[in-house]
Structures are given as C-alpha cells and as structure tokens.
Amino acid sequence: MSWQRHLRPTLAPLEVYDVPPSSAPSRMHANECPEPWPLEVREAFAEIVRELELNRYPDTSGRSLRRALAARHDCDPERIVLGNGSDEIISGLMTALSGAPGAGYLVIPTPTFVMYAHSAQVFGVDVREVPLNDALQLDAAGMRAALPGAAVCFLARPNNPTSSLWDAELIHGLVREFPETVFVIDEAYAAYEPGCSLWDPTGPSNQVHMGTLSKIGLAALRVGYCIAAPELALALNKVRHPYNVSQTSIAVAEAALTRFADVQASLLATTIANRGRLVELLRRVPDAELFPAHGNLVLLRLPSDARAHGLVTQLEEAGVRVKDVSRVPGLSGCVRVSVGTVEDHDRLAHALGLR
Numbered sequence: 001m002s003w004q005r006h007l008r009p010t011l012a013p014l015e016v017y018d019v020p021p022s023s024a025p026s027r028m029h030a031n032e033c034p035e036p037w038p039l040e041v042r043e044a045f046a047e048i049v050r051e052l053e054l055n056r057y058p059d060t061s062g063r064s065l066r067r068a069l070a071a072r073h074d075c076d077p078e079r080i081v082l083g084n085g086s087d088e089i090i091s092g093l094m095t096a097l098s099g100a101p102g103a104g105y106l107v108i109p110t111p112t113f114v115m116y117a118h119s120a121q122v123f124g125v126d127v128r129e130v131p132l133n134d135a136l137q138l139d140a141a142g143m144r145a146a147l148p149g150a151a152v153c154f155l156a157r158p159n160n161p162t163s164s165l166w167d168a169e170l171i172h173g174l175v176r177e178f179p180e181t182v183f184v185i186d187e188a189y190a191a192y193e194p195g196c197s198l199w200d201p202t203g204p205s206n207q208v209h210m211g212t213l214s215k216i217g218l219a220a221l222r223v224g225y226c227i228a229a230p231e232l233a234l235a236l237n238k239v240r241h242p243y244n245v246s247q248t249s250i251a252v253a254e255a256a257l258t259r260f261a262d263v264q265a266s267l268l269a270t271t272i273a274n275r276g277r278l279v280e281l282l283r284r285v286p287d288a289e290l291f292p293a294h295g296n297l298v299l300l301r302l303p304s305d306a307r308a309h310g311l312v313t314q315l316e317e318a319g320v321r322v323k324d325v326s327r328v329p330g331l332s333g334c335v336r337v338s339v340g341t342v343e344d345h346d347r348l349a350h351a352l353g354l355r
C-alpha cells in the first residue's frame, strides 16, 4: 500500500502537456504572434513593471484589466472572468460544470485543442468526440446526435490545429437548439480573421465567449478570459483562485490593450499579411495539400506520415521548428506551421530550396 492509491484514478491514462524549450531560430510551432513589440513599447512596459509594488498582492480578480477587456467587448466587466491563460478558464469551466447529479458530458468536434478533453478527463467527465468532415468543417448531423444531454461544448473558431473556420449559422442554430448545453466559443485566433467573431453581448445565456492574449502578442503574460452569463461568471469566480493573475501581467496587459492598442493592431496586421507568403511557400512543397488557413497557423497534408516526419526533420535541421501532428487521429500526414516573421519565412524558403 502506498499513498499513490489516493491519486485520482482519472489521472493515470493522461499525459503531461509539455513542450520542451526550443532554441530554434525560427519557432513556428506554438501559434504565437511572431512579431516582437517595438523597443519603445517594451521600455514603456519595463517602466510600468518598475513602478509596481511587488510586496503587495495583485487585485483579487484583475478589475482594471477586466474593465479594459469589457471596453473592447462592449459588456459589463462583471461578466468577465480572468484566467492564468485560457487553459485555466477551460479547467474552471469543467470544474463548475461537472459533478451535478446526472451531470452531462463534454462534446467536442475533433481534432481540436487538446486541453478541452484533457480537463474533462481530469474530472472524470465523459468526452464525446464528433469527427470533422473531410473539409475539416463541423459535421452538423453528428453534432446534433451528440449534443442532447451535453453539459458543455467547446468550439474553437478558428480551430487549432486545423485553422478552419466553422459555419457561423450552424453554431448559432446549435446554441438555440440546445439551451441546456453551455457552448464555449473559443476565439483564441479570431484576431487573424477580422470580422469573424461570434461574440454578442446580448446573445443567449448558454453562449460563452473565450479569449486569450497569448495569440495576440502577449503569450508570456499568461492571460486568458471568458465572458459568461452573470450566473456562470459567479460560479467560475467561486472555482477561481483569488489573485490568479499576477500584477505584472495585469498591468502590462492593460497597457498593451489601451495605450498600445494601435501597435498591437499593427503586429497582427503584419502577421496576417505574412500568412499569405507562408501559404505561397508551403503550396510549393511537393505533393502537399493545403487546407484554408484562418488563424495564424497553416495545416498541410503530405501523402504519408513518413513524408510529414521527413519535412519536420528537414526544417528542424535548418533551424525552423514546426509541429508534426500526423499522429493526431484524422490528421495523418499533417504538419502544422505557425506564421512567422519575414526572416522566419526566408529561412523556411531556404530550407525548402525555394526562393
């Protein structure tokens, strides 16, 4: 007998989400915004950090940052809950929406972001997967068959790792047809498809908007958030640890979203423009099939897993790190490439023998 018998049995089959640090000159594997903030903005951030009282606790719920986000989303700040990255929001939602008598399960289209299923499995919540169709779009009939009785459904729009943008009308319809299911519309990558957001401050109470600063230039801060109906926001705040976002992150994020909003917009616009060149380059990889890209990531398929591994290794040796997703069910032969800077794309072109 050992203390290990007390471990939650749901943990045994799970893997630790880990990404080994990379010193590759071109890191095109993590779907970050590749553009660095200009030096003068980084100096302003440093000044903000210098003035912080590091001996004091941060605000318990990041009120000032919630106000800045509320202004962006035209909603009551009380509806916004901050997380240490949206990973923490996902876990908070699964905690709040599980454990009730006769509790429902999680429905997710697959492939999608891995942390939805991971968080559900930690809590022993059943996961019902609905495979995407060949065009990597939602299977409407499959979703309708899976949703009755579901507690929660995460829909990443655009999706990771497919970069696909799922039909808005279908999603609006599902949210209306299944009012007992909480639909979390994860818009982590929406900034890369201007105008695509489904966020509506007057929308139904079972629709949650989830966002993150990680993909829009601030991954190091670990700030995610959701906007939920007041009753769900209250439940999430009961689950959330107080002081879960550091004062450094609160203060820098607030400045980035307000004083430096124009600079941030230009970093994103540059990345959207550079996605075009990446797509052009990847199209020229022999035998590659490219899927339409709506986020800051591009998915391509090669005729075999071996060819996918070969491409990833060839790029790695040239200092370009991309993600081999060929083992993900439904993505055989696939490689995910995050948009880089002009220099990253030059390096990639050189590695591929292209100009």
Ligand SMILES: Cc1ncc(COP(=O)(O)O)c(C=O)c1O
Pocket (backbone or CB within 6 Å): 031, 084, 085, 086, 087, 088, 113, 156, 159, 160, 186, 188, 189, 211, 212, 213, 214, 222, 223, 224
């Ligand atoms: C669709 C999607 N949602 C959420 C996240 C998590 O973001 P974070 O925890 O950095 O806010 C990711 C990260 O890759 C993602 O791809």
